[in-house]
Amino acid sequence: MDNNKKSTANKSASLQVYKSQLADSLTKRQISMISIGGIIGAGLFVGSASGIAAVGPAIILSYVLTSILVFLVMRMLGEMAVIQPDTGSFSTYAASAIGPWAGFSIGWLYWWFWVLVIPIEAIAGADILxxxxxxxxxxxxxxxxxxxxxxxxxxxxxxxxxxxxxxLIKVIAIILFILVAGMAVLGWWPWANTEGISNLYQHGGFMPNGFGAILAGVLLTIFSFFGSEVVSIAAAEAKHPQEKIRKATNLVIYRIAIF
Known part of the structure; x- marks a missing residue:
């Protein structure tokens, strides 16, 4: 028991020393928007076409399943970030709970993910521009x-x-896309030649490739949700992290589900 208390005290002292070297300047609104902005990018706009082509209109269900998964993960990750704010986030938690090998592996895999994603996002954005x-x-x-x-x-x-x-610009952009798409479906957008909602049940139906394609679509849609975890990584650089991370995590979860 005494060893556990000493270990906890040492971790707390180390965290305080580490945080003293950081600038606690991030606010709740900044953390929330950083996380939301992370999932709204060229990959979402361009990559969603691949999901629609592979699954059909039922890709909506793939997004719902992915949203539920992200909701659960973010709730658990948010709780850990409140208890132990750390810029290492989930890699630090894995090292503490499972072992150094787990933290090492997860940390480098996450680094490798962004090494691949940033060029993909840059190429997708460049193709549009x-x-x-x-x-x-x-x-x-x-x-x-x-x-x-x-x-x-x-x-x-x-x-x-x-x-x-x-x-915020990206959030406004996606809201405008939704409004324009809604007007096009309703026939109120003069520059669009659409068939209303007929594409939801024609050309093979709502699930042209079966239910299995919906599960496969989760692999495509989950790519769009990467970036929401930034809210926990930024925990150690926020003022009063316990309070702000808790509120920011809840806001991010609900906003992600809506989008």
Missing amino acids: AQYFAMPAWLFALLIVIFLTSVNLFNVKNYGEFEFWFA
Whole structure:
């Protein structure tokens, strides 16, 4: 018992020393928008087409199943972040609960994920921009990567504010997309040639490839939800992390489910 108390005290002391070297500048609104902005990107807009092509209209059910999974994970991750705010987040929790090998593996796998995703997002965004501007896609991709790298060199306060406003732009953009799509389906958008909601039951029906395709679609849709975990990673750089992470996690969960 005494050894457990000493271990807990040592961990708390180490965390306090570590946090003293960080700038506790992130606010609740910034943390929430950083997490929401992380799941709204070029991968969501471009990648959703692959899911629709593979599953059909039933891709909606794949998104529902994925939302439930993300909801459960975020609830548990949020509780751990409140108890032990740490920039290592789930890799630190895995190391504490399972062993150093688990924390090491999860940490490097997460690093590898972002090494792959950032170029994919940059290429997808560059392909979109290249359709509107007379510049090659590779140059847009290079500029996007340089821009993202520069933003990450800001101090925490300025980085959080930058991410908040740019994430807000993405939220506004997806809301406008939803409104335009709704108007097109209802026949109120003059520049769209649509068939209403007939595509939901024609061309093979709502589930043209069967129920198994819905489960396979989860593998495609879950990619769109990566980034929501940032709310726990930012815990150690927030003022009063226990209170703000708890509120930010709840807000992120419900907003993700809506989107």
